[in-house]
């Protein structure tokens with residue numbers, strides 16, 4: 395059974411720990427040690443204070459559900475140590491030099507970097523953008539002002555522009571834009587809206603290309619502990635882990 399280490403023991407990790415029946419969590423690390431201790435109570439896995447001790451455990455895969463900063467800090471070491479990595483804070487990979495470094499290490503070590511679909515659907519077949527021209531990819535995300543940590547009484551466009559710029563300003567809210575960019579191989583235009591009346595995290599994807607055109611709207615229930623994060627993101631990782639060893643792969 396695949397041995398999973400959790401890098402980041404916050405809201406997403408707690409859903410994985412409590413709802414990921416059959417997932418073999420064997421090590422925990424969070425720089426806020428009390429969060430790792432909390433998950434230790436749920437999983438029985440040891441919680442490490444030092445990242446090096448966490449990484450020296452017999453793990454097959456490390457699941458990052460921490461922050462863009464944590465990916466910068468630890469992803470290279472995870473791959474260098476011969477472990478696969480799931481990166482949820484994929485915004486870090488908007489930095490092309492960093493992304494290429496990680497890919498090079500993964501190739502050299504024969505390891506995999508897995509980017510989950512996270513808080514959106516449709517990433518699987520949008521990968522056709524890697525082989526067939528796309529003329530436009532737009533992500534329109536609408537969240538509550540609280541999620542975006544701003545105050546407004548009316549629906550407000552808080553950002554319009556490139557995904558790599560948006561993730562710098564909203565690293566906890568728009569990782570999906572970078573996932574979409576990596577999937578399609580196409581620049582993604584982003585509109586980020588704050589709406590005081592919205593109760594769910596809404597993502598709309600518009601894509602056009604030789605295949606035709608595509609529109610998706612998803613209204614995600616937020617996680618109770620962190621309204622910026624959609625519950626779907628945690629479910630997406632549980633599903634990814636559960637499918638790793640299956641003989642049949644569904645979706646492109």
Ligand SMILES: NC(=O)C1=CN([C@@H]2O[C@H](COP(=O)(O)OP(=O)(O)OC[C@H]3O[C@@H](n4cnc5c(N)ncnc54)[C@H](OP(=O)(O)O)[C@@H]3O)[C@@H](O)[C@H]2O)C=CC1
Nearest residue numbers: 402404405406425459460461464483512513566569623627
């Ligand atoms: N790709 C996607 O579709 C999605 C991506 N995300 C991203 O996933 C990540 C996890 O989300 P969520 O669980 O809600 O976040 P939380 O803030 O609830 O949990 C993250 C945990 O990781 C800790 N942490 C942060 N940085 C580091 C670090 N450098 N080293 C070790 N621990 C660290 C945090 O500590 P502390 O609380 O002290 O900061 C916290 O305990 C976020 O970056 C989020 O933006 C979320 C949803 C969708």
Ligand SMILES: O=C([O-])CC(=O)C(=O)O
Nearest residue numbers: 513567568569570623624
């Ligand atoms: O959970 C979401 O809806 C999206 C999110 O936070 C992110 O992409 O960083």
